[in-house]
Amino acid sequence: MLFTAPLAGDSLFLSRGFQDALKIAPETSAIELKTLLHQESVEAWKSAWARVSGGAGTAAFYAKLRLEDGSYQAFAVTLWTSPGAPVVYGSVKPASDPSTELKVDIFRTIIENIPIVVWATNEEGIFTYHDGKGLEAANLAPGTFVGHNVFQLFTDPVTTGNMKTAYGGESTHVVADIQDIVWESWCLPIRGAGGKVRGVVGASLNITEAKRIEQELRAKLDLIEKQQRVIRSLATPIIQVWDEVLTMPMVGMVDSMRASEVMDTLLQEVSKTRARFAIIDITGVEVMDTATVSHILRLMHAIQLLGAEGIITGIHPAIAQIIVGLGVDLAGIKTLGSLRDGLRYCMARMQSNGPARERSDARPRSVR
Incomplete structure (x- = not known):
């Protein structure tokens, strides 16, 4: 999917493959750059263009380009030029948004290394996602709850109360001891069009070890306080x-x-x-x-x-x-x-x- 553009121009001359990729009408053989480029990608485009026009040879980057229907899609863009040629050549191919890839990598790194369980339910309360390193402590495999209704799996008043509150549009935060494991949990409503709640996403962090350390610290502080009282009584x-x-x-x-x-x-x-x-x-x-x-x-x-x-x-x-x-x-x-x-x-x-x-x-x- 190719295009060409004059070194000093702001218009792109499109190939048929480029038109097809961006769903541009065949009769549109040229298009102004400002109508094609997403605002977030302007600086990346300018920087690559400057390198190529300055004799760098080739420059590659990601850019969001506008489709015919008005939406934007991420493309991998490559620009190059030939010695003495008054034009810049370019090619594009669909690519995932690198920022989205980064977010996925960050999320995956968190749930694979921190004792946390992340889950989501749809509008009917059915689990659609259930994963995280925290499942190991509960002897559960990833996806164990997927396809099951949260209100049927959990009947205790704390869990059901938090879920009902989240489905009512309010976030909840609670610390609960479940089968000798202390979980700090958040339930957050997922909102769709018009603000309607269309599901709940939640995260449960295993803080058992932190609670144990806290209790040990409290016990030590109590002991120190008792010792101080004894010392004070001996001092007076x-x-x-x-x-x-x-x-x-x-x-x-x-x-x-x-x-x-x-x-x-x-x-x-x-x-x-x-x-x-x-x-x-x-x-x-x-x-x-x-x-x-x-x-x-x-x-x-x-x-x-x-x-x-x-x-x-x-x-x-x-x-x-x-x-x-x-x-x-x-x-x-x-x-x-x-x-x-x-x-x-x-x-x-x-x-x-x-x-x-x-x-x-x-x-x-x-x-x-």
Whole structure:
């Protein structure tokens, strides 16, 4: 199927075979290039034409050419010229659209290498396609479901519900465990003329391994969280030195989170043991930000609200400067130089007050 064209012209002179291939009327012996070439193929044509007219000899490419009925078809086009000839010769032969071939190759590569099942059903719910590497996990062969009705094969409410939704024109996405295999599935309506649903296409990805890894990760995170709780409890131990006297020695870095945990733990223990004194010893803490210092001071006031006396011992000079900088009123909060001084203070107070008092006025016991 040949044609010729002048080097400087935009018209093609057609052979009978060319006319037949493009379904052009026999009386049309020449045609303008712009009426023949699809917009997508203009650049490829221009590039090939420039190479040939520049003396490259031969150029081959794909182009979409317009048929007599107005549709377009992909052709393999070859252009060449002879030395000194004022014309370009060309031949065409039907060819599949290379972009379509690429899409098919991409699709085939995906379903052959990824644990996925791709399927399609027609308007009546009959499987027309069923393939993919994911079928191996379900011990199914490609095309097993083809020719069968999806609503007869699957009667579970999840599958039938998704299919009905898709046939209703809406896409669905669900994760389901089917016979110990976890599938992440999509159902998408296929629309025809006027937007009418004429079928459903679906993809089901086997995510069993990913779910297993996720569960293992969650288990490890839960274990780490438990270990962190144990570490935090060891980092802030509460020691009942005597009846009604609690001490909490703190060591290392204290941030707002740890200070909040200290408050919760110590207040619960004060209430539980009905302590009269709660000593927080921060001798081993050299650094504490202003937010944390404020938290500790609020803790002292909370202890007072429970009817006990809060005592801070071992304040480091740097922390003392922060407290002064905050301008906090320390009235009612006892501060001493060391834990020993704090214990001596508690002993002296307890001796001066006599035996342990009931303190029913401070915290009445619950009557059950």
